[in-house]
Amino acid sequence: MLNEKLRGLLTRYCDSLPDRQASLTAALQALSAALDTDFRAGEAFALFRRDAHQLAGSGGSMGFPEMGRVALSLDVALVALAEAEAAPGAADLAQLRLLTGAVLKRLATLKPEDSSLLQPVDEQAEAILMAGDVAPGFAPPGIPLRQSLRLGTEIILVSQDDVVIGHLQRDLAPYGLALTVRRDLAALPSSLSGMTTLVIVDRAVCGEDGLLPPSLTAGLAADVPVAVMDHDDSLDRRIAARAAGAAAFVGKPVNAAVVVDLLDRIHHMPDPRPPTVVIAGNGGMDRALCAHALQAAGMTCALPEEPDDLLGILAETRPDLLILLRRWDGLSAADILGALRQHPAHTSLPVLILGGGDGDGQEDSVAGADLALSLPFDPDALVLSVWHRVQRAREMQALITRDSLCNLLTHGAFINQLERELSLARRSRADLTVALLDIDGLREINELWGHQTGDAVLQGFSRLLRQRMRKTDIIGRLGGETFAIILPGASKAQARQVITDIAGAFRSLEQPCRDGVFQATVSAGIADFADGSGTVRDCLRAADSALFAAKNRGRDQVCLATPVRVEA
Template sequence: MEAKTQAVSPTILHQFPQMVNQLSHLVFNLDTKSISQEDLQTLQRTIVDIQNAIHALNQPAIRIVVDKIYQLIHKNIGTKHKSLSRNAINTLQSQVDMLRQVTQIHLETDIPQTSHESTQKLHHLIIGLHDKQLVEEIINQVKYFNYTSSSCESLEEIIELINHHPPNSYHAILLDTEFCTNKDPSLIKPLSEKVPILFVSFDNRVATRLFAVRAGGSAYLVRPVEFTHLIEKIDHIALNQNEITPYRILIVEDSRTQAKFIQQQLENAGMITEAINNPMEINKILQEFQPELILMDLYMPECSGFELTKMIRQQEPYMSIPIVYLSAEADLDKQLKAIKLGGDDFLTKPMEPEHLVLAIQARADRARTLRAEMIQDSLTGLLNHTRILEQLDLEIARAKRNHLPLSFAMIDIDYFKAINDNHGHPIGDRVIKGLARLLKQRLRKTDSIGRYGGEEFAIILPQTDRTVILPLIEDIRKGFSKLLHQSSDPLVEFTATVSCGLAEFTATNNTVGKLVQAADKALYAAKDQGRNCVVLDSE
């Protein structure tokens, strides 16, 4: 168990989340174009303060992440106050996100309120499409999903735009295949290496699709394009590896040099690692670090990787962590034995660093996906009914303990039966997905979003009171009502609306049942008032 921090230092315990919040604001407001020397110095001062504080708090799990951020800042800025690259900023932002998460988990306290606006990162699109009406529609629609767009008239204009901006200024290109008529794919390929390209075309012929592949296209959509589908594809290609919460990898390896080398490779690829040289420390590190994958040596002085794997597998919480062996053992029988004892895979040394990174990323990603499957709603990827209620229970306990506000919202799509009846069930599903997507975009990472029922959503907003939730949900309601959905007939588009019921955690609304009931009552009132509106429970 973690040490009881309250006994250590109540002042630092109180200040720590605020310091993390300050760091978070600094890092999320960094912009490659306008970083001043003062920004860099403030960043350095803040991380040093955080590092001093965490040493006083005796919280190893948080310290690991703080040290990583310190090293990153130190490495990139150093004493000469160099500027920060976009890549360095991206990595810093993911690590700071991680710090917010571990602080919340281990200190059991929330980071002070961050505005719902400030954590949203804008992404920039380049649109190169002939159809001006479609361009206008896309520009209008994507802004609800935090994208800004620049429209270009030709491939040459796109190339110029990209060459005149620092790397990573743009996150995706939507490109008409017609812009590429008579062009050599090798001309476009270098562009796709800088910014991912999503081809949009009326042309579904193999030859054109092959052209797009050769030009380095990451995706290909045949028109007419359904907007929700388009935004899903853009998200998929535009949100790069750095914006995925880093994988946490534990390395069990008796050679310190080997361990350090592997750590470096994985960290360069954006993962968070911890290494132990003594396998006897395994349980402590499993509990503190909560790895998503273990990279295990086979032969160590204290015990073998076989034994350690079996021991890990006998502990319920760690039964499903992927264990990958990394060993020079070439005997197939021994490799198979290792897998039979509970290992998931065998990688043979020596291994090229990039192969190691790819193999680990793929396995960690799959493990994360499988875990998510267990708690997520399959249509939207949001928390399922049971999990959102469990989360509400946790958040109520936390709000009580820390005397913090908490809000809960129920959102229901209006006249959804008519949408299904008029446009068909699959189109109804897309409307549900569109709302899920919008909620994910507009809410903070610390908020929880669940699909409560068919077309009903539940949202938990920690550290949020009525003054924040009311305008926020009102804004989401308005945004959703402006989204265009395409019917099965490509020429028919329609809009949909939502009704929202809000409730606040109070002395009386203080259990899961009571909060849900209060929000539900407010939702009914919203439906009664004619729908497409937000009602706050009056108790």
């Protein structure tokens, strides 16, 4: 009964759409004809605003959220245009035409039975988009959410290559990883356990010319990534693997180091915070539409009123990206950007230029900009460009603060983190433990077998640290063969246990060299700071003297610092 009524209502609504389309089209034509006057005073503009506002309001509630969304963009643009000081021009009309086109396109395909109100209840909840509601880990429309992957200790290898199987079986164990081997794909789905963290499929099990199955992940839990291993590392093969659902591709030969590296990479989650964007330029339709589009996609926007406010706002909000509109109080985007690039804090800030260099149909590109979007602009294209640029910039940032050899924090980044953790511990009156670790006799290893062998030892040890430490622990490479770890909330005894275990695992690793294999060891010093007392310097000095003691007593051992007491 209610459903019938609803269906009737939706049918009437959809029957009215041709009239609405005609009305929007007529409004646009009237505005084009009145371009030499300020068309905002005319009847056509008022009707245009009413139509857009009504569609924006009714679209979502009628169960057509996509139509409501694009109509809302048009509504926002018209409101901003009505409030703008300057009379609208040809560029504004072109923007309105683009936005109206998007609405017309959606209107043309609406059918009552497609309304989300007539769909099962759980689909409805997703379809009705409430403005301002942003789920955690939000991604703009069209971008799949990245799922967090399962952390476990088991790797399933589907392969018949006994050399690879043998290597991995022996060498993964010191990293705390267990290998389960299956000889063909059919056995895979039933082999998964709650501890499975990665599946590696040897392309050779499909036969030398055999094709990968259409979906490698069929029948597997969604949070277990699949990697394809192939002796032919070509673009073709990589594309085919990805198309079959592989999260990664590894070329043969594969050893434990490659697998552990792969796990690190796959499990590295990008920064989940929504991007913060500063939009700089004259107020008006472009700026309003830009801010609306980004905010509706879950991003945070700051809009400085005047050029004088820009540096202050950049320092305060530390945005992920800056959007420069082509003109701002008589300044060109090129001049503003040129000056910003000379500022040490903003040399690498991603910048998008909206509407070209010096305006008036000049070329879009501006020296020092990362992206340019010409006018009129598609709000959805803007959102995607900003989103992808910010994700890329965050990945680059993560690389810069990490040491390239070991993928651990650099000296400077580690010290920054230590300062932060100390003040956090002080505030929450929590324990904080710092460990310094130093690989024994690395200089001799380098001299005997060359730097490549020494580097492999450093990398192996780094991987061990990343695998064995808790997610909340902070690991850095202070330089040379010295590593440092912050263990927030851990007591000295707990830290000693963890570090002793790691030293044991490291000792049991077989380090390959040209003469065969050898063993390497590590010495460690641990210092704790109840309630985060002391400075960064105190912390490192105390841990360093404990490390010195460990070296003095014959290396390959863990020493605790004598308690540090800061005078009250």
